[in-house]
Amino acid sequence: MNKHKRYNVGILIGGVHTYFPKEHISGIATAAKELNINVCFFLGTQTKDFFEDMLGGTHKDSFDYQFNTIHDYSLMGGLDGLIINYGTLGLQLKNETAEKFARKFNSIPTVFLTEIVHAHNCHSLICDNRQGIQLVMEHLIQEHNCQKILFVAGPAQNTDANERKKTYLEMMAKYHLPVKPKMIAQGDYSEFVDKQIEKLLDDNPDAQAIVFANDEMAFSGYRVCEKRGLKVGKDILITGFDDCERASGMEPPLTTIQQDGVLMGRMAIYDLVDKLDGKNVQSRRVPVSLCVRESCGCQEQLPEIHNTPVNLTEQIHKLNRTITHMKLELISFQRKSWFIPSLARSLNDCMEDEHAFLLEVMKNMRELRTKCTYLFLLDEPIIYHQNDEWVCPHDLRLAAYYRNEEADAFHLYDRQPVTDQNGICQLMSDHERHQFMIFLLFSGEKQYGLLACDIQQEEFPFFYVISLQIGLSLHYLEISKAEARRRQEMSRNLELVRERNRVLGFISKYDELTGLLNLRGFTEQIKKLCSSETNQRAYIICGDLDHLKEINDTWGHPAGNFALQSVARILGGCLRSQDTLARVGGDEFLILLNCEEENFQDIFRKRVKDACTAFNTESDKPFLVEISLGIAEFQPKPDTNTQEIIALADKDLYEAKKHRRKSVRRPEA
Structure with a gap:
């Protein structure tokens, strides 16, 4: 442990x-x-x-x-x-x-x-790349008398690949066998180097053998040779390097260099842990061995072939285990x-x-x-x-x-x-x-x-x-977020347009949200009343929805619009048909009426308060709709300064607002 x-x-x-x-x-x-x-x-x-x-x-x-x-x-x-x-x-x-x-x-x-x-x-x-390629080359040259041997190299930046290529060149030189550039193809260690092998065989129709820098490229060689009608092991000899799981199952089985990748992985972990524990660890090479099969021209039944590192029964068991494992992986x-x-x-x-x-x-x-x-x-x-x-x-x-x-x-x-x-x-x-x-x-x-x-x-x-x-889904999420930002920008632009339209709405006669007169419409009505000289007592009443900002911030602008529309209905219900009601700002309403009734101001305030109470009793909203009022009395005349009357009503409204609730949230909400 x-x-x-x-x-x-x-x-x-x-x-x-x-x-x-x-x-x-x-x-x-x-x-x-x-x-x-x-x-x-x-x-x-x-x-x-x-x-x-x-x-x-x-x-x-x-x-x-x-x-x-x-x-x-x-x-x-x-x-x-x-x-x-x-x-x-x-x-x-x-x-x-x-x-x-x-x-x-x-x-x-x-x-x-x-x-x-x-x-x-x-x-x-x-791994001992030099020893591996030496074993392959000596076997092809000495046992099979090969003279024209081609080579499929691995990636140019890979040390294993470079050592294997260099050793191939050294072995060809040792046995005085010529090598031309067209006898070497540049591969990438993948199984998909068919094009390179096609050209290699086109350039060297008299080739006797191909040495591959790894097994996976050799599998590509099998495929190309089959397409050309060349029988591996007879018409052309092929060797690999690695002895991967499919090598012994190829037809014919692949002669290759066996290096133990699992062992190398285990050695790497044990060496690293030793280094972490403070021990001195040296670089080293992992030994390899030649695994002779039929792709090099050897026949399995020949008794003189003894240098296969595992016997035939063990190879079959290994291949069967690999096939079973691969089937299970595929099914899963x-x-x-x-x-x-x-x-x-x-x-x-x-x-x-x-x-x-x-x-x-x-x-x-x-x-x-x-x-x-x-x-x-x-x-x-x-x-x-x-x-x-x-x-x-x-x-x-x-x-x-x-x-x-x-x-x-x-x-x-x-x-x-x-x-x-x-x-x-x-x-x-x-x-x-x-x-x-x-x-x-x-x-x-x-x-x-x-x-x-x-x-x-x-x-x-x-x-x-x-x-x-x-x-891919993160990419779609990014696109979705960008679209949401664009929608928000469009919404802000639409809100800006609406705001401008609200400003332009003052030019027309009616308020878009409530259907009441706007400031211009109200101004026309008060001018009309003052010019009639009825000699009756008249009133301008400023009404203000309490805490509109709280409603908008807490429950949203649709709730605020509902509250404003409700104020219009409540005030409208407290007035006569000949009275004038207008919405002149965000939460501001103006009323113009004439009345000779004594104590009218107190009566009207109570009427509006009772109407609000009745509305809130029936409402299912989490907020209350309440109205503050400011009232100013005046005698309508052609020279009446209506702005001063409105200012007086607004001053009275300011005093009334001091007594409003601190919040319109319902207590139970």
Whole structure:
């Protein structure tokens, strides 16, 4: 049982859709469990060649380059150490040396896989590429007397690939066999190098053998040879490198170099933990062996072939286990794939509410039975073009999580930032061991953040697709938010138009909201009364809806409009048909009437108060509609200064408003 603390280790690895990186992941995961440490896989992949093979022609809309940025996010992870599979991290690194790349990460102990580096705090694990190619070449030359041997190289920036190519050239020179440039094709370690092999065979119709720098490119060689009617193992000999799961199941079985990717992954974890424990760890090479099968022209029944590292029965068992495992993975993926349209639909239903959207993501993670999941978002999406200089953003925040059967999401102002001191690992810290697969969330040229899922290795393909769907949905959410902002701007513009129309409405005779006269209409009526010289006592009454602002702020403008319309009805009900009622401002009303009744002012105030009480008794609104009144008496004459009369009524209103309620909210509301 280990005595060290539970370390948090990051693994930077690309090409995870291919065999050997998957072997590394398997070995790392197994060793991490044995040593009781947390691991965070920062995953990259390349799909361009796959889509080109499936769709035909050039897949122009590939954004695989986005995956080449995910390793920089590990710098804000708060990790104790790193394992870097340098050779798989993508084409972005083609102009960056391993030493320079190592210096960016060597602030913490680091193990480099498939690459040799000489940097502080770093050491390397790499297979014995030279020995492997020597074994292959000697077998083809000595056992099969091959003279014209072609070579399909791996990525130019990959050390494994370069060592294998260099050894091929050295072995051809050792046996005095000529090599022309057209005898070497440049591959990329993927299974989709058909075009390169087609040209290679066109240029070398007399070729006897092809040495491939890895097995997956050799599978492409099988496919091309079959199309040309060439029988592998007879018309042309083929060898690979890796001994991946499909090698022994090819027809004919592939002769290859066997290197143990699982072992290398385990060694990387144990070496890194030793470094973290303060032990001295040296760089080393992992031994390889030649696995002879029929693709090189050997016949399995020949007794003289003894250098196969595993016997036929073990190979068959291994292949059967692989086939069964792949079938189970396919069945599981097919069943889960029905979940993806459901996820897209449920997220689409939340486009009006970002908080609900994030919570829905976490609820779906719970349904998928992840151990726990964390969603980290950038404050604003960033646009990264392939030819731009990459600068890792520093505004990553925890936006949502699912753990211990609890799902929650945060609004932007509540999101916890991810920093070097408070990194991804610290946000995930608890008493349990975790294995996080971390996916980049992007759509096209825009990056949105990271998705970290505590899942098993075999679940990666499905959750990779899930991460692509979430990235796409985040893009739609961004569009929805932009549309909402545009709608708000349009609403503000419409409100401005309405305000201008309200100003223009004073030119007309009637108030649009209440149907009453407006200021102009009221002015015409008071002029008409004063010019008639009736010699009757008249009154101008200023009415004011109490606390209109409170109603608007608390219950909204529709409620305020309802209150104003109610005031118009209440006052109208207290007047005679020949009296004049107008709305002359937001909450201001004016009344003009003539009356000889004694104590009219007290009587009218009580009448309006009683009418308000009756209205509020019947109303189901959470607020009261009440009216303050100011009354001024005058004798109508042609020379009457009506503005002075209105000012007197307004002064009386001001005194009345001192006695209004402090709030019109109903006590029970």
